[in-house]
Amino acid sequence: MTIIKVPVKGLSSKEYERSLKVTWQPELQYAWDNGIAIGKYLEALKDGKILGSRCEKCHRIMLPARSFCELCWRPVDEYLPVKDTGIVNTFSICHVNWDASRLKPREPRHLPAVIEIEGASAGMGIMHLLGNVKPKDIYIGMKVKAKWKPRKDREGTITDILYFEPVRK
Amino acid sequence: MNERVAIIGIGSTGFSPVSPDLSFKELTYSAAVKAYDEAGLHPKEIDSFITGSEDFMEGYSIFDEYIPDQMGAVLRPAHTVCADFIQAMGVGCMMINTGEFRTIAVEAHSKASNVKTLDEVKAFGLDPVYLRTLKENAEFLAGLEMRRFLEETGNSVEQCASVVVKNRKNALINPEAGHGAVLTEFDVLSSHPVSTPLKHLDAAAPSDGAIVIVLAAEEVARSLCDNPVWIKGFSWCSAEGNFWSRDLSFAKYASLAAKKAYAMAGISQPSKEIDFAEVCDEYSYKELQHLEALGLARRGESGYLTETGATSLEGEMPVNTSGGSIGVGHTFEASGGMKVNEAVQQLRGLAGKRQIKGATTGLVQSWRGVPTGTGSVAILSNES
Numbered sequence: 001m002t003i004i005k006v007p008v009k010g011l012s013s014k015e016y017e018r019s020l021k022v023t024w025q026p027e028l029q030y031a032w033d034n035g036i037a038i039g040k041y042l043e044a045l046k047d048g049k050i051l052g053s054r055c056e057k058c059h060r061i062m063l064p065a066r067s068f069c070e071l072c073w074r075p076v077d078e079y080l081p082v083k084d085t086g087i088v089n090t091f092s093i094c095h096v097n098w099d100a101s102r103l104k105p106r107e108p109r110h111l112p113a114v115i116e117i118e119g120a121s122a123g124m125g126i127m128h129l130l131g132n133v134k135p136k137d138i139y140i141g142m143k144v145k146a147k148w149k150p151r152k153d154r155e156g157t158i159t160d161i162l163y164f165e166p167v168r169k
Numbered sequence: 170m171n172e173r174v175a176i177i178g179i180g181s182t183g184f185s186p187v188s189p190d191l192s193f194k195e196l197t198y199s200a201a202v203k204a205y206d207e208a209g210l211h212p213k214e215i216d217s218f219i220t221g222s223e224d225f226m227e228g229y230s231i232f233d234e235y236i237p238d239q240m241g242a243v244l245r246p247a248h249t250v251c252a253d254f255i256q257a258m259g260v261g262c263m264m265i266n267t268g269e270f271r272t273i274a275v276e277a278h279s280k281a282s283n284v285k286t287l288d289e290v291k292a293f294g295l296d297p298v299y300l301r302t303l304k305e306n307a308e309f310l311a312g313l314e315m316r317r318f319l320e321e322t323g324n325s326v327e328q329c330a331s332v333v334v335k336n337r338k339n340a341l342i343n344p345e346a347g348h349g350a351v352l353t354e355f356d357v358l359s360s361h362p363v364s365t366p367l368k369h370l371d372a373a374a375p376s377d378g379a380i381v382i383v384l385a386a387e388e389v390a391r392s393l394c395d396n397p398v399w400i401k402g403f404s405w406c407s408a409e410g411n412f413w414s415r416d417l418s419f420a421k422y423a424s425l426a427a428k429k430a431y432a433m434a435g436i437s438q439p440s441k442e443i444d445f446a447e448v449c450d451e452y453s454y455k456e457l458q459h460l461e462a463l464g465l466a467r468r469g470e471s472g473y474l475t476e477t478g479a480t481s482l483e484g485e486m487p488v489n490t491s492g493g494s495i496g497v498g499h500t501f502e503a504s505g506g507m508k509v510n511e512a513v514q515q516l517r518g519l520a521g522k523r524q525i526k527g528a529t530t531g532l533v534q535s536w537r538g539v540p541t542g543t544g545s546v547a548i549l550s551n552e553s
Contacts, residue, residue: 022297022298022302024297024301026289026292026293027286027289028225028228028286028289028290028293029284029285029286029289030228030283030284030285031283031285032192032193032228032280032283033188033189033190033191033192033193033280033282033283034192035190035191035192035193035194035195035196036190036191036192036195037192037195038192066238067195067198068195068198068239070237070238070239070241070243071243073202073205073211073212073213073241
């Protein structure tokens with residue numbers, strides 16, 4: 001069998017994009033109304049408080065604060081601050097960024113966790129990050145406390161809490 | 170339909186250009202509370218839940234995941250239908266007809282004010298090869314369609330303007346409408362040209378609001394409700410994807426959907442048997458084009474009927490007594506819901522100053538906006 005060598009020059013990535021694809025970059029922007037409950041929750045964060053809401057019927061203290069109890073189907077009865085301490089319900093050690101690019105070996109790993117806040121009903125977790133802790137030292141059930149941004153830097157977002165760190169005895 | 174289906178509860182938040190006081194969940198919740206209360210049902214007694222929504226308008230992908238809380242549907246069967254409310258309502262009717270569901274809640278809402286780049290979302294609906302590359306605002310399609318429609322039917326821009334005048338006048342006596350106004354044809358014609366012949370005031374302005382209804386099988390409807398509104402027929406239809414190869418003078422999608430809905434409802438002479446119509450008027454000319462497609466006006470006569478008052482509140486065939494999208498506000502996938510709400514108020518005799526005396530049968534119709542050729546029709550009646 002004779003092998004015929006065909007001279008092939010591959011397309012550059014630019015040529016490939018131009019000749020075989022049509023591209024589009026959307027510019028989508030949203031500004032969602034916080035409304036009553038999210039509005040109150042974020043305002044409280046600025047004030048250094050984690051706000052829950054209480055339903056008189058199921059007796060749950062829910063986090064984050066919501067304006068109606070989705071299980072009892074009625075408006076909540078009260079908004080109330082809970083503590084800024086809690087325990088780790090679950091956690092993960094993330095080795096990739098938001099865009100799935102890998103963290104460099106020396107970059108600190110991201111440490112998202114579900115934290116059951118003290119004062120809220122059992123199982124009521126909020127989502128946040130852990131900090132000031134070595135990944136290998138994190139465990140389910142670990143007691144943590146919010147590390148707040150300095151008051152002057154708070155903006156009424158969930159990142160007004162920088163992270164939750166272990167409570168050291 | 171083997172099983173007759175009725176609306177036994179309805180809740181509306183009313184419509185306004187902005188709604189900063191409530192989140193989209195709180196907005197829907199407030200409509201759902203009214204609807205369930207009217208139906209006399211706790212959400213635990215409702216068998217399934219449907220939301221008509223479009224992810225790009227919400228700014229969430231997999232928006233289905235964000236509907237249970239505010240509908241009382243946590244750990245219950247719930248799903249979204251990526252289409253207009255009337256299509257979601259049709260899905261609910263079909264689910265009841267499977268025999269597996271007795272009651273269904275259907276929801277749609279608009280938080281259009283939260284979409285900061287609405288024109289980008291509209292552009293995202295355009296074909297990326299043949300349309301987006303032209304870099305024209307999506308409304309140019311409405312201008313093109315309007316011109317061809319007027320050219321072929323002989324209707325005029327002045328008659329389109331009279332649609333705007335009528336609808337915004339009707340909206341003045343609809344407490345739920347956000348765009349009531351006293352205008353003249355001159356005001357419309359002298360408003361800023363968007364994409365000629367389309368003027369600024371020919372287009373409905375985006376609005377916020379939520380609608381929830383509860384559907385029930387006949388037996389449940391009769392036991393729970395004194396004034397059920399029956400869904401006698403419904404259908405929808407989509408044209409070919411290529412805008413430029415459609416017949417732009419005639420809304421075939423609406424015509425075909427109407428034929429099917431009329432047949433289901435046993436209607437043979439629509440303009441005689443229907444007492445009022447809530448049709449899609451996202452642009453003024455669409456009301457005229459839809460009236461002709463629905464068989465409520467002969468081709469080329471919709472403009473004349475409007476101009477001479479036949480479609481006004483006092484006319485023979487009142488059209489968009491609510492004020493339509495032009496008068497109430499354009500609520501995207503909730504548009505059909507706003508129209509269903511008006512039809513229910515009319516059929517229950519609760520439409521106040523807009524009440525059409527003795528109304529028994531109403532038509533509601535929606536269209537999914539440019540560049541779509543998708544429209545749905547439903548026939549509602551207070552007589553079973």
